[in-house]
Amino acid sequence: MSSANLTREETARRAGSITLRDIRVELDLTGAPERARTGFPTITTLSFDAREGETWVDFIGESVSRVVVNDEDRDVRYDGARILIDGLTAQNTVRIEAIAAYSRSGEGMHRFHDPVDGETYLYTQYEPADSRRVMACFEQPDMKAAFTFDVTAPAGWHVLSNQSPARVHEGIGMQRVEFEPTLPISSYITSVAAGPYARLDGEWRRDEQQIALGVLCRASLAEYLEGDEIIEITRQGLDFFTDAFAYPYPWGKYDQIFVPEYNLGAMENPGLVTFTEAYISRGAATDAQRGARANTLLHEMAHMWFGDLVTMRWWDDLWLKESFADYMGAHASAAATRFTDAWARFANSRKTWAYRQDQLPTTHPIVADIPDLEAAKLNFDGITYAKGAAVLKQLVAFVGEDAFFEGARRYFAAHAFGNTTLDDLLDELEAVSGEDLRAWSRAWLETSGVSALWLETDAEGRRFLVQDSGEVAPRPHRLRIGLYDQTESGLRLRERIELGIHEERTEVEIPDADLTVLNDDDLTYAKVRLDERSLASVTESLSTLTDDLVRGLIWSSLWNATRDGELPVERYLEIVRRHAPAEPNVALLSAVLLNAAFAVHHYTRDDGRAAARRTWVEATWSALQSADAGSDAQLSWARAFATASAYDDAFAENIKAILGGEAPQGLPIDADLRWLLLTALAATGHAGAEEIAVERKRDDTATGRTAEICALSSRPDAEIRAAAWATAWGDLSLSNDHLDATIAGFRAGGRRDLIDAFDAEYFSRLRAVWAERSIELARRLVIGLFPASDSTDDVDAWLSQNADAPGALRRIVIEQRDDLARELRVRAAQD
Incomplete structure (x- = not known):
């Protein structure tokens, strides 16, 4: 095993032998700003x-030049990931001098040069174990300490960390900012950002507490930053969580910074x-996009208590x-902001992620077995996030809000600034x-696994509610x-029946209805099957349901049935x-x-896929034409039309007209939509390098x-796709975003005829790329370039021949194989 891949056992031993007091960085x-550095x-x-x-x-960097233990210089014993220290006494001070590396992968200290104004921006990203790319540390969540950061940076930059500056020393062309020490926190949630960011300030007050608020982004994006709304959501969230948790926000200030080439939300x-x-939308944005942003703002704010104040001991309790x-992101959005449809969005999108993840052969319990850091990296998945949240919603229904x-509240009071396991939470509940x-x-x-419910x-x-777990x-x-009954105005609610079940078959007294929704209000986590009468009703009248959450549940049920091969793809697409x-x-x-787009491109039969793509692009074009001018729906259909047009060129001339200025009335043709449309033309052979160069000049960002x-x-x-293939695997200078763009271009339009020759080479590269690239970039290559062939034979052979491959790599390949x-x-099943 690589020395960079820390295990649960060895970190537990280290935590048992070390009591960490404080760290100065x-x-x-x-x-x-010097690109060559x-x-x-x-x-x-x-x-x-x-x-x-x-x-x-722990340290991963370019070099370690000096190790001082209790004022004595020691030989540097460094293997690229670990610095060995001996001669320790009961109380110790260890000083380590090193050179860390700037990152282009979003891991550690990411450096970005803005092509708009030439400015340089830095930020750190650590979870689960990349703080060691910036500082020497004990890289595990259960070794908390007070961190003091001392950062020297160019003059004129904003320099930020977890705490406010204690002292700022100005020099010629530079500044040195020493921050207040943090309260005890884990290394993976320490943070530094530096650069000429644009900043908007605000404030939140509650009783005697006064919290300074800041919202920052690159200067070239400042005109698009909806800072006032972000600050408003922040205040609403702080109000809500302060009341809900009865524990004052403990971290002194609340800065939120939007950064480029970021790997996470x-x-x-x-x-x-x-x-x-x-x-940050450079042009038009739907209210759904703003709702998703609000949800994320509140998700991260909930972490100030769940995760930062009280932290899991090891990554198997990441779900905590x-x-x-x-x-909490969904709950607080619905309870405290204007985005009251948060649970409908959760039911129809976040839970889709959970259902997919939970049906893979690599599924795992919410409380997972995480033996090492590579496994931890991959467990930031749909089970740990969305299934866990859905199950917590069921827990709230079980014990009461x-x-x-x-x-x-008792959990925070008992374990503030400490580390916990599942048992600690269950004790309080x-x-x-x-x-x-x-x-x-x-x-x-x-x-692990998804329960299914049906009547x-x-x-x-006699009627029985059946569950298959x-x-x-x-x-x-x-x-x-x-x-729900069919009325002159459509489907309308007659009544809701509350019950509890715990058996495989439970006899229930449920009257007949035109539509029976088994998980109304989405209280539990289960795939719900519609009976034939209900399916007929929603086929006829789905859009007449007035409740967003109910429609979201129906859409989710239809999609799950399609994915499972129980609802014919064409019938699903007809309903859409x-x-x-x-x-x-x-x-x-x-x-x-x-x-729907995924169903068209992945679930339709080979001999019917071209016709399905033509029907779909026609449907998106028709809906775009009929949507209300300037509406969010119009923008959504325009984006769907642009994406569909990369697979079928029926409307190439219409796209050219739109790009030439003849857009449907009210549709904002911003830079992002222009690129979607132009890329569709490029993928179907209706635009080339010249047109792309013109667009790049228009949007040189x-x-x-x-x-x-x-x-x-x-x-x-074929030569262009081959060049993209070679670049993706071989160009080590590509940033994370540029790697994604190269892979997306290689896969564009579903043109297997242009890329299937690389299938065998893909499997020959896997082990080398996993060993040589960071896990973030390797993961993008392994997933993004997985062959969409008509057989699992090649992947089965690789799995058989590589039983000794790293477990995290095998997990990704197994999941791609299952998809x-x-x-x-x-x-x-369409036969």
């Missing part, structure tokens, strides 16, 4: 007590939360923060609710059943074509459009340059 970032000086001073004479400190660094710039934050929040949550936990948190009627007319015992469900143009909730509409890479690689020429096998099964 000195960073010299003055050379960051690859690294920066970093000095870490660690103070700790030791019960053994030796240990190691956001990261909960206390006092300095980082977000992807994707949440992520599931709670995902739940008041008991749930009172248990959370059981004490408040009086329920046996160990049994509930065994059923929900410690098993059956026997020969005597696969290989695990039936789970307890608290749920509501909605009964009929009812999606009337879907008033743009978040639901956006999710449905993504699912970071986003424009990334879009140019994708468009150029999308051209339907391919599902596609083949669903296509076969």
Whole structure:
């Protein structure tokens, strides 16, 4: 095993022998604007007590030049990931001087040069184990300490960290900023950002507490930053969580910074939360996009308590923060902001992610077995986030909302600034609710797989609610059943019936109805099957349902049945074509459009796919023409039309007209939509390098340059696709975003005829790329270039011949293989 891949066992031993007190980190970032400079000086001073004479400190960087233990210089023993330290006494001070590397992969200290104004921007991203790319540290969540950052940077830059500056020393062309020490936190949530960011300030007050708020982004994006709305959501969230958790926000200030080339949606660094710039729209944005941003703002804010104040001991309890934050993001959005449809969005998008992940052969319990860091990296998945949040919603239904929040309050009070496991949380919830949550936990948190629910009627007319939980015992469900009747104005609710089930078959007294929704209000986590009468009703009248959440549940049920091969793809697409143009909730509409496009390109039979693509692009064009001018729906259909047009060129001339200025009335043709449309032309051979160069000149920004890479690689020429293939694997200078764009161009238009010759080479490269590239970039290559062939034979052979490959690599390949096998099964089911 690589020395960079820390295990649960060895870090537990280290935590048992070391008591960490505080850490001082000195960073010299003055050379960051110099592109030729690859690294920066970093000095870490660690103070700790030791019960053994030796240990190691984690660091991944260019070099280590000096190690001083208790004022004595020691030989540097460094293998590229660990610095060995011996001669320790009961109390120790260790100083390590090194050179860290600037990152282009979004791991560690990421450096970005803005092509718009030439300015340089820095930010850090660490979770789960990349703080060691910036400082020498004990890289594990259960070794908390007070961190003091001392950062030297060019004059005129904003320099930020978790705490506010204590002192600022101005020099010639530089500044040195020493920050206040943090409260005890784990290394992975420390943070530094530096650069000429644009900043908007605000404030939040509650009783005697006054919190300074800051929202930052690159200067070239400042005109697009909806800072006032972000600050408003922040204030609403701080109001809500302060009341809900009865524990004052503990981190002193609340800066939120939107950064380029970010690998995640956001990261909960206390006092300095980082977000992807994707949440800043350079042109038109739908309210669904703003709702998603609000959800993420509140998700990260929930982490200030769940994760930062109280932290899991090791990554197998990652859910203790992520599931709670995902739940709280939706709950707080619905309860405290204007985005009251948050649970409808959750039901139709986040849970789709969970259902997909939970049906893979690599599924795992919410409380997972995470033996090492590579496994931890891959467990930031749909189970840990979305399934965990859905199961927490079921827990709230099980114990009651008041008991749930009172248990959370006791949990924070008992474990503030500490580390916990599942048992610690269950202790508090059981004490408040009086329920046996160990049994509930065994059923929900410690098993894997999706339950399915449906109604059956026997020969005597008795009705049974049936659940199939696969290989695990039936789970307890608290749920509501909605009964809807067909009226002159469409489907309308007659009544909701509340009940609890825990058996495989439960006899229920449920009257007949035109539509029966088994998980109304979405209280539990299960795939719900529609009976034939209900399916007929929604086929006819889905868009007449007035409740966003109910429609979201129906759309989700239809999609799950399609993925499982139980609902014919053409019938699903017929329902989409009929009812999606009337879907008033743009978040639901956006999710449905993504699912429908996936069904067209992956689930239709080979001999019918071209016709399905033509029908789909025609449907998107028709809906675009009929959508209300200037509406969010119009923009959503325009994006769907542009994406569909990369696979079928029926409307190439219409696209050229739009790009030439003849857009449908009210449709904002911003830079991002222009690139989508132009890339569709490029992928179908109707635009070439000249047109792409003109568009790049029009949009010479970071986003424009990334879009140019994708468009150029999308051209339907075998040599161009071969060049994209070689670049993706071989160009080590590509940033994370540029790698994604290259891969997207290579795959553009579903043109297997241009790329299938690389299938065998793909499998020959896997082990080398996993060993040589960072896990983030390797993962993008392994997933993005996986062959979409008509057989699993090649991947089966690789898995058989590489049983000794790293577990994280095998997991990704197994998951890609399962997705391919599902596609083949669903296509076969269309016979």
